Amino acid sequence: MKKNERVVVIGGSSGMGFEIAKMALAKGAEVVIAGRSIQRLEAACVALGENGVEIAVVDIGQQSEVAALFKLVGQLDHLVVTAADLSYGPVTELKESDLMRAVRSKLLGPLFAAQESASRIRPGGSITFTSGIAARRPMRGGAAAAAINSGLEGLARSLAIELAPLRVNVVSPGWTDTPIWDGMTGMTEDRKHEVHSSMAARLPSGRIGRVEDIAEAVFFLMKNGFVTGTVLDVDGGHRLV
Numbered sequence: 260m261k262k263n264e265r266v267v268v269i270g271g272s273s274g275m276g277f278e279i280a281k282m283a284l285a286k287g288a289e290v291v292i293a294g295r296s297i298q299r300l301e302a303a304c305v306a307l308g309e310n311g312v313e314i315a316v317v318d319i320g321q322q323s324e325v326a327a328l329f330k331l332v333g334q335l336d337h338l339v340v341t342a343a344d345l346s347y348g349p350v351t352e353l354k355e356s357d358l359m360r361a362v363r364s365k366l367l368g369p370l371f372a373a374q375e376s377a378s379r380i381r382p383g384g385s386i387t388f389t390s391g392i393a394a395r396r397p398m399r400g401g402a403a404a405a406a407i408n409s410g411l412e413g414l415a416r417s418l419a420i421e422l423a424p425l426r427v428n429v430v431s432p433g434w435t436d437t438p439i440w441d442g443m444t445g446m447t448e449d450r451k452h453e454v455h456s457s458m459a460a461r462l463p464s465g466r467i468g469r470v471e472d473i474a475e476a477v478f479f480l481m482k483n484g485f486v487t488g489t490v491l492d493v494d495g496g497h498r499l500v
């Protein structure tokens with residue numbers, strides 16, 4: 260990444276997106292972090308040190324809001340999307356409203372963001388989406404995540420052809436310790452520690468992911484000009500076990 264490049268991170272107020280914003284700032288980029296909650300964005304902005312950071316409220320699942328975001332942003336170099344509002348639970352009990360929110364946030368949202376940003380991304384720039392291990396290693400209660408992550412990877416391959424020479428890639432994280440876990444039903448701190456430790460013991464890596472693992476992979480995808488239409492698994496070997 261070159262100094263003063265402009266990076267937009269939708270989902271940048273938390274977890275992986277926040278770490279990507281932090282690393283981009285450390286590399287001298289101008290960063291826009293976007294998400295739905297102004298409180299989360301403001302808190303993230305303070306934690307990032309405010310210099311070189313802009314915040315923007317957007318629900319990525321609403322096309323008009325995404326259009327307004329990129330009108331405001333203007334030209335940029337790299338778009339990263341980590342936003343997701345997924346629903347988990349037994350497949351027979353998943354509600355249409357929850358499923359539609361999940362599809363909007365993590366499949367249609369990235370499509371809207373690509374539509375609205377493509378003509379504004381400078382030559383040499385990139386788009387990076389975030390899918391996830393659920394696409395490769397389905398588990399009970401994860402049908403929506405599996406379908407949406409798989410769909411997102413297909414979308415990125417298609418965009419890599421249609422928007423070329425703009426590069427479009429996907430990072431597919433394995434289990435990573437971020438605030439996403441705190442929002443899950445019944446996930447107390449003790450329970451989280453228990454499930455993370457038991458997953459760590461199963462993985463070839465011997466640990467679950469850290470946000471830095473994912474952010475570093477995103478920077479590789481951003482800067483390598485010969486990589487497009489690729490899904491980069493950063494999962495500690497989860498797909499093998």
Ligand SMILES: NC(=O)c1ccc[n+]([C@@H]2O[C@H](COP(=O)([O-])OP(=O)(O)OC[C@H]3O[C@@H](n4cnc5c(N)ncnc54)[C@H](OP(=O)(O)O)[C@@H]3O)[C@@H](O)[C@H]2O)c1
Pocket residue numbers: 269270271272273274275276293294295296297299317318319320341342343344345363364365389390391392393431432433434435436437438439440
């Ligand atoms: N953590 C893991 O173990 C794991 C594993 C595999 C894949 N992933 C994937 O990795 C990505 C990042 O996850 P994370 O763990 O970093 O999550 P996180 O800490 O919960 O952060 C999610 C971010 O997305 C924003 N967001 C959610 N819905 C949005 C919407 N509709 N419009 C705009 N922004 C929205 C959130 O802010 P607001 O709520 O304020 O909008 C927040 O900034 C997700 O796609 C997730 O599915 C995570």
